[in-house]
Amino acid sequence: MPHKGEILERAVRKTAISISELARKVDYDRGTIYRHFKDEDLDDSIILKYSKALKNDFRKEFPQLPFYGNLLQEPLNEYRALTLSEALQEADMWKEKYISLLEQYNNLLKKIVDEDK
Known part of the structure; x- marks a missing residue:
């Protein structure tokens, strides 16, 4: 089983988005994001949230993720x-x-x- 947190961290590091901006988009604090990077068995719902924020389809790395249509094109709820x-x-x-x-x-x-x- 792949280490979900490490895969997530690699995807985040490949983008130009800062951890602070990502934290704002996914509505987690920075510490939570770093804990997610260390989590070997990250919940699929959390990965989907990052997927939407990063506009990255993680179904290639995690085929078990459900398909939600145009999830990546939907706007994030920004408050x-x-x-x-x-x-x-x-x-x-x-x-x-x-x-x-x-x-x-x-x-x-x-x-x-x-x-x-």
Whole structure:
């Protein structure tokens, strides 16, 4: 059985991405990444996460990995802090959606009650 962590480390070292940037993309801290490099039996879900971040299909090295279609083309979930005005706008947007759904639900209930009469 190949050492999964070593294969992952070689793939990372071949790229121009820094460990810090990789840590941000996979949402692990740097220490966790270095522990993954030492892990002989790294979980497939972790390898898939690195695969997506590095845009590297590890199914060549690990044929047991499932095929997830265009996993490598999907954007990573990148989070950033919102400004206060952005957060307030987003809160208003969700509030409006919630109110709209409540009104639709209320209308549906009224329609059901009216049909039962």
